[in-house]
Amino acid sequence: MPRTVDRAEQRRQIGAAVLRLASEQGLDEVSVRTVAAASGRSPGAVQKYFRTKDEMLSFAAELAGERFEERMAAVDTARPPREALRALVLATLPVDAERRAEAAAQLAFALRAAHHTELGAIRRRVDQEVREALGAWLASAGIGRGADPAADRLALADAVIALSDGLALRLLYAPDDREALLCALDRALDALIPPPVPHS
Amino acid sequence: MPRTVDRAEQRRQIGAAVLRLASEQGLDEVSVRTVAAASGRSPGAVQKYFRTKDEMLSFAAELAGERFEERMAAVDTARPPREALRALVLATLPVDAERRAEAAAQLAFALRAAHHTELGAIRRRVDQEVREALGAWLASAGIGRGADPAADRLALADAVIALSDGLALRLLYAPDDREALLCALDRALDALIPPPVPHS
Numbered sequence: 001m002p003r004t005v006d007r008a009e010q011r012r013q014i015g016a017a018v019l020r021l022a023s024e025q026g027l028d029e030v031s032v033r034t035v036a037a038a039s040g041r042s043p044g045a046v047q048k049y050f051r052t053k054d055e056m057l058s059f060a061a062e063l064a065g066e067r068f069e070e071r072m073a074a075v076d077t078a079r080p081p082r083e084a085l086r087a088l089v090l091a092t093l094p095v096d097a098e099r100r101a102e103a104a105a106q107l108a109f110a111l112r113a114a115h116h117t118e119l120g121a122i123r124r125r126v127d128q129e130v131r132e133a134l135g136a137w138l139a140s141a142g143i144g145r146g147a148d149p150a151a152d153r154l155a156l157a158d159a160v161i162a163l164s165d166g167l168a169l170r171l172l173y174a175p176d177d178r179e180a181l182l183c184a185l186d187r188a189l190d191a192l193i194p195p196p197v198p199h200s
Numbered sequence: 201m202p203r204t205v206d207r208a209e210q211r212r213q214i215g216a217a218v219l220r221l222a223s224e225q226g227l228d229e230v231s232v233r234t235v236a237a238a239s240g241r242s243p244g245a246v247q248k249y250f251r252t253k254d255e256m257l258s259f260a261a262e263l264a265g266e267r268f269e270e271r272m273a274a275v276d277t278a279r280p281p282r283e284a285l286r287a288l289v290l291a292t293l294p295v296d297a298e299r300r301a302e303a304a305a306q307l308a309f310a311l312r313a314a315h316h317t318e319l320g321a322i323r324r325r326v327d328q329e330v331r332e333a334l335g336a337w338l339a340s341a342g343i344g345r346g347a348d349p350a351a352d353r354l355a356l357a358d359a360v361i362a363l364s365d366g367l368a369l370r371l372l373y374a375p376d377d378r379e380a381l382l383c384a385l386d387r388a389l390d391a392l393i394p395p396p397v398p399h400s
Contacts, residue, residue, distance in 0.1 A: 025315060026312060026314075028227070028228045104314060107311055107369070110369055110370075110373060111226070111304075111307055111308055111311055111369065111372070112226060113372075113373035114372040114373045115225060119373075123374075124373065124377075127370065127374065151383075154380070155380070155383045155386070156384075158381060159363065159384040159385070159388040161366065161370075162362075162363050162370060162384060163359065163363050163388070165362075165369055165370070166361065166362030166363055166364065166365035166366035166367075169310055169362075169365055170327065172310075172311070172313075173313035173314045173319075173320045174324050177324075180355070181362070183354075183355045184356075184357075184358030185359070187358075187392075188363070188388070191388075191392045192387075192388065194391075
């Protein structure tokens with residue numbers, strides 16, 4: 001490794017190897033030893049940047065969360081709300097190899113978060129950020145109903161996040177159901193964000 | 201163990217120990233050795249019923265699928281469609297210790313299914329059964345719209361399954377968000393199964 005590659009970049013490279021391994025072989029296979037092999041380093045070189053497996057996993061979970069938010073931020077939300085929301089969900093669904101890798105890693109971290117305090121805290125923080133970003137965007141699109149439109153938007157945001165996670169999970173083990181699952185996404189979005197009633 | 205306990209019952213007891221371990225400590229911690237300890241057997245006694253870890257996991261995944269379908273079958277679907285569907289989803293969400301254990305095991309199997317052919321096949325079969333049962337039940341409740349009501353019902357069923365899986369995943373690592381997530385469930389069900397328009 002050239003000496004000019006700094007510590008933050010080394011950590012990111014190792015984090016990327018963790019995500020790749022987690023998505024290809026599952027989180028069980030991630031260890032200092034396997035990550036070292038996958039990233040062309042010695043175990044000692046990995047441990048210079050991450051002392052424990054848990055430290056390495058927390059960093060990779062943060063990295064996956066950042067990528068997820070970058071993908072969302074790249075979506076053009078100036079389109080009609082229903083189309084923009086569909087694009088937001090599609091930006092993270094595992095419908096190609098790269099997003100498949102990210103979704104597999106994200107879901108593996110989420111599940112592990114049930115038993116690991118630090119991963120749980122990271123995951124809850126990312127959820128809150130995504131939820132509030134979605135809520136703000138729904139507000140700017142004029143969506144939100146009832147006596148408390150802000151609460152309505154957050155409920156809508158939580159429903160879309162859950163729908164998206166559930167579809168991602170199933171796409172990972174049932175990639176052939178892709179067409180059916182995209183129909184389900186459209187069916188749900190039609191119901192959640194009904195088109196404006198045409199003036200007659 | 202008394203000799204009268206037959207082979208099928210032994211396998212079920214070991215399968216139950218797998219589900220318990222998977223939910224309490226995660227699927228990484230499941231091995232012939234840990235399952236033997238958790239079920240009060242020797243590793244050799246466990247291997248009399250399951251030769252490999254994968255065989256043991258496949259059996260436990262089937263068991264979890266059966267429990268899931270039993271919970272669904274126990275729901276009174278004679279209620280109004282929106283209420284019955286809510287009860288169906290709630291029957292499987294991890295809102296108490298027992299369902300938390302089942303949901304954690306189910307989601308762990310689902311994620312592992314992305315990398316394991318046999319678990320993938322089991323999970324896809326269970327999904328198809330749940331999807332068709334939901335579709336048939338939506339038909340009997342008179343739900344289904346557009347040119348192809350049967351396809352519409354399957355899309356609706358897939359959306360509800362995804363929503364339910366996504367909510368279950370988040371409830372596992374964010375149990376304090378329970379109220380917010382039940383609001384999200386209600387918000388989504390209101391949109392997916394709108395109440396009949398009152399006659400004016």
